[in-house]
Amino acid sequence: MSDAPAERRQRLYRTEAIVLKRRDYGEADRLLTVFTPNYGKLVLLGKGVRKTQSRKAGHVELFTHSTLLVAKGRTWDLVTQAETVESYLPLRESLLRTSYAYYVAELLDGFTQEQDTHPAMWRLLRETLARLAASREETLALAARFYDLHLLALAGYQPQLFTCVACQAALEPVTNYFSIVEGGVLCPTHGEGRIGAEPLPLPLFKALRFVQTRDWEQVAQLNLSPGLQAELERLLHGYMVYQLERNVRSAAFLRTIREQVQNVTRDP
Numbered sequence: 001m002s003d004a005p006a007e008r009r010q011r012l013y014r015t016e017a018i019v020l021k022r023r024d025y026g027e028a029d030r031l032l033t034v035f036t037p038n039y040g041k042l043v044l045l046g047k048g049v050r051k052t053q054s055r056k057a058g059h060v061e062l063f064t065h066s067t068l069l070v071a072k073g074r075t076w077d078l079v080t081q082a083e084t085v086e087s088y089l090p091l092r093e094s095l096l097r098t099s100y101a102y103y104v105a106e107l108l109d110g111f112t113q114e115q116d117t118h119p120a121m122w123r124l125l126r127e128t129l130a131r132l133a134a135s136r137e138e139t140l141a142l143a144a145r146f147y148d149l150h151l152l153a154l155a156g157y158q159p160q161l162f163t164c165v166a167c168q169a170a171l172e173p174v175t176n177y178f179s180i181v182e183g184g185v186l187c188p189t190h191g192e193g194r195i196g197a198e199p200l201p202l203p204l205f206k207a208l209r210f211v212q213t214r215d216w217e218q219v220a221q222l223n224l225s226p227g228l229q230a231e232l233e234r235l236l237h238g239y240m241v242y243q244l245e246r247n248v249r250s251a252a253f254l255r256t257i258r259e260q261v262q263n264v265t266r267d268p
């Protein structure tokens with residue numbers, strides 16, 4: 001991205017950005033954690049964006065994809081102009097979709113450092129938000145699992161699913177073992193009785209490998225039983241929490257929301 005000479009003199013830069021997180025600052029300002037294609041994760045100051053008449057406010061909502069004009073500042077760089085590229089409106093209109101979007105944003109925040117440029121993660125973030133905004137509700141969980149596995153790969157924590165983490169032999173379609181600590185699957189010989197390894201039933205093993213290696217169009221067609229979906233989620237969350245070495249707060253939030261939605265559906 002090349003800035004115009006005039007912008008460079010004024011210490012301005014233009015960037016696309018998606019708002020991951022925000023917190024109130026001062027009386028009318030907000031600190032925005034955004035992800036950008038060329039600068040990675042940034043914390044920016046949105047001055048006056050909590051005022052009702054702010055022209056910038058609508059363009060720096062959570063999960064909104066905008067073009068920002070940013071001025072370099074001493075502590076925080078300052079958002080001086082903002083224009084929406086894609087608002088992903090459904091993400092703010094349905095509590096279920098909102099909770100998934102929080103989850104996606106929090107994981108990205110957790111797996112990235114400030115100013116760590118990662119264009120592939122930017123693409124994954126955009127594609128995932130678009131899927132969460134447009135997919136049928138039954139497909140949202142798969143979109144989240146697709147995101148989990150692809151984010152892990154891009155962050156350098158891809159679980160090893162094709163060869164045994166102990167002996168590197170190709171894994172057979174049998175009940176293998178999964179070890180969070182060792183970063184993937186163990187063959188029956190090395191997995192059985194091993195501390196920290198749990199049996200990995202074949203359907204779960206197959207689902208993991210499918211979601212890790214196929215493109216989204218194929219994954220979206222998967223028809224997993226609710227039990228298998230839940231197992232997939234439990235395994236990946238355990239794995240990610242270990243990698244992040246802290247609790248993924250929005251994962252618990254998401255479970256709460258989903259239980260509420262299911263209860264509503266069950267008891268009309």
Ligand SMILES: [Zn+2]
Pocket residue numbers: 164165166167168169186187188189190
């Ligand atoms: Zn082995």
